[in-house]
Amino acid sequence: MSTLSTLDESALPTTAPSDDFGGKSSARAVKDQVARVVMWAAFLVALIPLVWILGSAVFKGGQMLLDLTWWTHSQNGITSRREGGGAVHAIQGTLIQAGVTALISVPIGVLTAIYLVEYGRGRLAKTVSFMVDILTGIPSIVAALFVYAVWVTTFGFQRLPIAVCLALTMLMIPTVVRSTEEMLKLVPNELREASYALGVPKWKTIMKIVIPTSFSGIVTGVLLGLARVMGETAPLIILGPYTAVIATNLFDGLMPTLPTMIFQSYGESVQPSVDRVWGASLTLILLVFLLNIAGRFISRFSKVRN
Amino acid sequence: MSSITGHSAIDELPTGDGRPPLEADQAGTGRLGDRIFGGLATGSGILVIALVTLVGVFLVWQAVPSLLNNDANFLTSREWVTAGENPRFGIVDLLWATIITSIIAMLIAVPLGVAVALFITQYAPGWLSKPAATLVDLLAAVPSIVYGLWGLQVAGEYFEPVARFTDTVLGWLPFFTYTGTPSAKSTLAFAGIILAIMILPIVTAISREVFAQVPTTHKEGALALGATKWEMIRTAVLPFGKPGIISAAMLGLGRALGETLAVTLLLSALNASESFNWSIFGGGETFASRIANDAGEFDSAQKTGAYIAAGLVLFILTFIVNAAARVVIERRKAFSE
Numbered sequence: 200m201s202t203l204s205t206l207d208e209s210a211l212p213t214t215a216p217s218d219d220f221g222g223k224s225s226a227r228a229v230k231d232q233v234a235r236v237v238m239w240a241a242f243l244v245a246l247i248p249l250v251w252i253l254g255s256a257v258f259k260g261g262q263m264l265l266d267l268t269w270w271t272h273s274q275n276g277i278t279s280r281r282e283g284g285g286a287v288h289a290i291q292g293t294l295i296q297a298g299v300t301a302l303i304s305v306p307i308g309v310l311t312a313i314y315l316v317e318y319g320r321g322r323l324a325k326t327v328s329f330m331v332d333i334l335t336g337i338p339s340i341v342a343a344l345f346v347y348a349v350w351v352t353t354f355g356f357q358r359l360p361i362a363v364c365l366a367l368t369m370l371m372i373p374t375v376v377r378s379t380e381e382m383l384k385l386v387p388n389e390l391r392e393a394s395y396a397l398g399v400p401k402w403k404t405i406m407k408i409v410i411p412t413s414f415s416g417i418v419t420g421v422l423l424g425l426a427r428v429m430g431e432t433a434p435l436i437i438l439g440p441y442t443a444v445i446a447t448n449l450f451d452g453l454m455p456t457l458p459t460m461i462f463q464s465y466g467e468s469v470q471p472s473v474d475r476v477w478g479a480s481l482t483l484i485l486l487v488f489l490l491n492i493a494g495r496f497i498s499r500f501s502k503v504r505n
Numbered sequence: 506m507s508s509i510t511g512h513s514a515i516d517e518l519p520t521g522d523g524r525p526p527l528e529a530d531q532a533g534t535g536r537l538g539d540r541i542f543g544g545l546a547t548g549s550g551i552l553v554i555a556l557v558t559l560v561g562v563f564l565v566w567q568a569v570p571s572l573l574n575n576d577a578n579f580l581t582s583r584e585w586v587t588a589g590e591n592p593r594f595g596i597v598d599l600l601w602a603t604i605i606t607s608i609i610a611m612l613i614a615v616p617l618g619v620a621v622a623l624f625i626t627q628y629a630p631g632w633l634s635k636p637a638a639t640l641v642d643l644l645a646a647v648p649s650i651v652y653g654l655w656g657l658q659v660a661g662e663y664f665e666p667v668a669r670f671t672d673t674v675l676g677w678l679p680f681f682t683y684t685g686t687p688s689a690k691s692t693l694a695f696a697g698i699i700l701a702i703m704i705l706p707i708v709t710a711i712s713r714e715v716f717a718q719v720p721t722t723h724k725e726g727a728l729a730l731g732a733t734k735w736e737m738i739r740t741a742v743l744p745f746g747k748p749g750i751i752s753a754a755m756l757g758l759g760r761a762l763g764e765t766l767a768v769t770l771l772l773s774a775l776n777a778s779e780s781f782n783w784s785i786f787g788g789g790e791t792f793a794s795r796i797a798n799d800a801g802e803f804d805s806a807q808k809t810g811a812y813i814a815a816g817l818v819l820f821i822l823t824f825i826v827n828a829a830a831r832v833v834i835e836r837r838k839a840f841s842e
Binding site: 242245249317336473484 | 538550553623
């Protein structure tokens with residue numbers, strides 16, 4: 200587009216032969232310049248919060264992460280006034296819950312996308328597509344309330360880490376569906392037709408041709424979905440209260456996570472506690488950004504492209 | 506990420522030669538493997554439908570007993586007493602706080618997001634356009650609770666002078682009165698600003714996608730007629746992108762309405778005795794923040810039901826907004842062929 204933008208200035212005669220054929224009137228030129236400045240300013244303004252948030256997190260939480268105990272110890276037995284301890288219990292919890300969430304949502308999400316692209320026609324498919332949209336828009340707190348209404352109120356179970364995973368699954372499925380769908384659509388029809396022509400059944404064509412061709416794109420979608428659910432806090436507050444000790448059992452007791460570690464003590468003003476809250480925030484940001492960047496990076500190696 | 510635009514293979518119109526993009530239905534061989542795999546795929550699709558339906562059914566089912574037991578008018582009462590024999594609770598305060606924070610967020614994020622999208626697609630030099638898009642997308646990756654923490658402990662204090670200044674200049678309007686309590690960072694206005702930052706990436710991403718689709722011929726046509734770049738944007742890019750901007754705004758609104766943690770950390774709740782006022786520099790609670798704040802109180806079916814009823818209203822609100830966004834996108838597709 201850069202050729203176009205130079206064109207609109209240079210192509211106009213510098214000495215306008217007559218005003219009727221319009222050299223730019225000065226008012227129009229000024230408006231154009233103002234618009235240009237406004238767009239640049241908008242972009243710079245949009246960058247301020249990103250830089251500011253990252254800066255605060257690094258500045259306030261950075262030195263916590265440099266301490267090895269942060270990565271090896273839990274907060275077991277450490278009060279908010281005492282320094283020390285780490286976040287390994289919360290990091291572990293976040294990773295376990297995100298992993299289990301992915302285990303449940305990836306098959307469902309990928310299969311739904313396969314249905315939409317390869318099988319679905321007509322009213323049912325339109326309904327599925329519409330419902331995926333609605334699912335995308337469901338606030339995380341509503342998903343959490345729904346799981347609470349089923350899990351605790353109806354079935355009478357305890358608030359368990361696995362219930363958190365179920366709520367997170369509802370948030371991850373639509374992300375996986377949409378990104379997988381996008382990738383499957385990019386697989387050229389010729390590949391499918393060639394496979395059919397060789398007498399390969401449809402399901403084998405999908406498994407051996409369509410999925411492998413779009414694999415890296417699907418991985419990207421999964422990573423972006425994971426990044427989204429890792430930062431979700433609302434389901435954790437409703438279904439997965441915090442604890443300061445290491446816990447790995449999804450079906451019993453409480454499991455700490457980074458978001459609940461922040462939520463637990465964000466209101467405290469004693470320094471060790473403030474440091475820990477920002478340390479946990481920075482750790483969470485790093486995890487999420489890492490997944491995001493990994494996802495974008497992998498998508499570069501995608502075999503199918505637009 | 507196009508996953509948020511609600512664009513799906515199913516919605517695609519037949520390609521130019523009148524053939525649907527995929528005619529693979531006849532390719533199933535009816536063999537066992539095909540039937541199992543096809544069944545699994547269809548089953549997953551149906552599961553998604555069932556899931557959304559179940560959300561509605563369960564929320565209604567659990568909310569109704571509490572609503573029937575409610576002594577106050579659910580839609581118009583300001584009270585929120587969920588315990589005891591005669592619970593009295595209503596949502597009007599929550600509705601007001603939810604809607605006003607979302608409106609503030611939209612008023613900031615939509616113009617800004619559209620401008621950023623125009624910058625990325627029309628103004629940025631080639632080398633900058635992709636990194637710029639990635640940077641704005643990264644804003645969406647910052648977890649909600651971190652926004653809340655940042656607003657509360659870092660950015661909040663800088664809002665105090667803004668609130669005071671607005672009060673001095675516009676304080677004669679009931680909307681802009683600032684009394685100093687709660688502190689500026691705990692007001693609806695500041696929560697709205699934080700929400701604006703959070704939905705900015707969504708608005709930008711979708712607008713960007715639409716602006717990138719503006720046919721080059723339209724743009725070149727405008728320039729050839731002597732339009733300046735801004736006039737070209739106004740006459741070619743913006744009209745083409747209008748439905749996209751509208752649906753971007755709707756999806757952003759849907760996100761803002763249900764955003765929980767940032768708002769929960771920031772907003773300070775009104776006292777029960779406090780009389781209602783219209784100021785955006787007052788406290789309050791949104792649906793989501795009330796539910797999150799009181800998550801520890803879900804001990805009886807009656808109490809839980811009241812919060813589920815509030816969640817149901819939020820679900821209905823976001824459902825309507827998201828469905829409307831989708832309708833706008835579909836209509837654009839119908840017209841742009």
